[in-house]
Structures are given as C-alpha cells and as structure tokens.
Amino acid sequence: MTDTNKSLEDIRAAITKFSEQVELVRTSPEALDIAFDAYLTAFNPIGIAVTKAAEAVDMGAVSDSILAEKEHCKKLIQELLQKLQTAVDAMDAPIALAQSGLEWAEIYKDASEARNKILVGGDLERTWSGTAANTYLAKHTTQAAAAESALNLCEKVRQQMTAASDAAWKYYSGLAQDLVDFFVDFVAALTKIMSGISAPWGVSDLIDALTKIAKKVVEWSLETGETKLKILAVETSIGVEITNPKTFDGNKWPLANSQVLSIDKPDSERWSAQ
Numbered sequence: 001m002t003d004t005n006k007s008l009e010d011i012r013a014a015i016t017k018f019s020e021q022v023e024l025v026r027t028s029p030e031a032l033d034i035a036f037d038a039y040l041t042a043f044n045p046i047g048i049a050v051t052k053a054a055e056a057v058d059m060g061a062v063s064d065s066i067l068a069e070k071e072h073c074k075k076l077i078q079e080l081l082q083k084l085q086t087a088v089d090a091m092d093a094p095i096a097l098a099q100s101g102l103e104w105a106e107i108y109k110d111a112s113e114a115r116n117k118i119l120v121g122g123d124l125e126r127t128w129s130g131t132a133a134n135t136y137l138a139k140h141t142t143q144a145a146a147a148e149s150a151l152n153l154c155e156k157v158r159q160q161m162t163a164a165s166d167a168a169w170k171y172y173s174g175l176a177q178d179l180v181d182f183f184v185d186f187v188a189a190l191t192k193i194m195s196g197i198s199a200p201w202g203v204s205d206l207i208d209a210l211t212k213i214a215k216k217v218v219e220w221s222l223e224t225g226e227t228k229l230k231i232l233a234v235e236t237s238i239g240v241e242i243t244n245p246k247t248f249d250g251n252k253w254p255l256a257n258s259q260v261l262s263i264d265k266p267d268s269e270r271w272s273a274q
Contacts, residue, residue: 005162006169008098014173015091021179022084029074031190035202036070038194066193069203076210083217087175094168101161108154115147157238171224178216185209 118140186209192202 006098006166008095008102011094011098011165011169011172014169014176015094018087018172018176018179019091021176021183022081022088024183025077025081025084025179028077028186031186032070032073032077035190035193036067039066039196039199066199066203069207073203073206073210076207076214080210080214080217083214083221084175086221087172087217091172094165094172097161097165097168101158101165104154104158104161108151108158111147111151111154115144115151118144118147153238153242160238167224171220175217175220178213178220182209182213182216185212 185205189202189206189209192198192205195202
C-alpha cells in the first residue's frame, strides 16, 4: 500500500495513536509535579546540597529558580493542548471521508456497469431502422455520453474523498509520531530534574522540548491548511459539475419516470425490425 492509498484501518490506527499521545500530554503536568517533588527531596530545607558535587552552589537560589520554571512548563503544556484542540475536534472527519470514499467506489462500480449496458445492450443500430430508430439512436448516443460523464464525476468525487482522507492520515500519523518523539525528550528531561544536580539542565531541555513540539503542531496545521485549500478548489469544481452536468439533456439530471422516447414517434410511423 502506498502513502497515498491508506485504508480505513490505517486512518483509524493513526487517529487512535494520536489520541493516546494527546492523553499523555493532558496527564503530563502530573508527571511534572512528581519530577519536581523528587528534585526537592535531593536537598535539605535550607537549600544545602546533599550531593557533594553541589556543595559550592547556592542551591537555595537554584531551587527557587527551578520551581518557578515548573509553572512556566505547565503553562507551555496548556498552550500545547490548545494548539492540539483543533486536531482533536476533527478526529471523526477522516473516518467519515474514508467511508464516503468507499461508498463512492461502489457508486462508481454501479455507474460503470450502467455505462457498459448502455454502450453494449442499447446498441440496436444493425437491427432497427426508421425514423423512430434514428431518434432512438440519437438519444442513445446522448445517453452514452451522459453515462460517461456521470462515471467520470463519480471517479472524481471518489478520488477527492481518498485524497482528503490520505491527507488526514498524514496529518494525524505525523502529529502522533512527533508527540512520541517529544515524550522521549520529555522523559529524559524529567529524569535529569529528578536527579537533583542535573535539574537546571533538565528544565532547560524540557522547555526546549515543549517549544519544539508546539512549533511542529503549528507547522502541521499550516500544511493542513494548504491541503484544505486544494480540496476546496476541487470541491468547487465538483459542485459545478453536479449542478450543471455536461452531456445530459439540457445539462440537467433526468427526472424519475420521464419519457424521452416513444415507440409511437412520429405518430404516423412505427419502428420496424430489419
């Protein structure tokens, strides 16, 4: 399967993975509290380092600075969740698009069979003559062209649905993987913070990781916006074709039970078999 031909199962899997990572982001402030609490236990109440390597450092001042950064990191996490909210709100859309694509594939199949029946089963040119036959053949040609037009329209809609769902798969799978990578850095940073002496570097790494993932989310949103514009342009084209179907009689869809040809046309002549 190519990257531009994702199945419904692929899309569901990508969205599930993304949803799981978002849930981890939601619970990450709790992990922050645990890490910073562990950091505090590495030092006594008056700010003197328990570890020998930190004896020359004013750990009281360092601790105050580090604890202040905890609230800053929590704020960055909330901002990240806000950036992710649009993707969370739209999680059902890719599945609906993929399902619609499958349905249009079935419609295309039915339209193809109908087109073939018109082309093959409706060809009576060698077995029918007369004015009525000529009228029928003219209508048959029009019907064949209309059937081909309907078939092309079905295929265009199907392709558009597939393109949209593929773009959604790329978006959610890409976001999910970026979040996975973020949590690798996130855990590494928390490990440094919990160690005590490496806490300042851990805090710095944590802020860098949060800033990096926030930027990634924005980049994905911009790319998705460009994709939406392309999809919208095609949707506009499809809308024109649906409301004004070329090659159909009067560029209008035929009415149910309409009669465009009669065996008694013209009134003075009936058709005859050759």
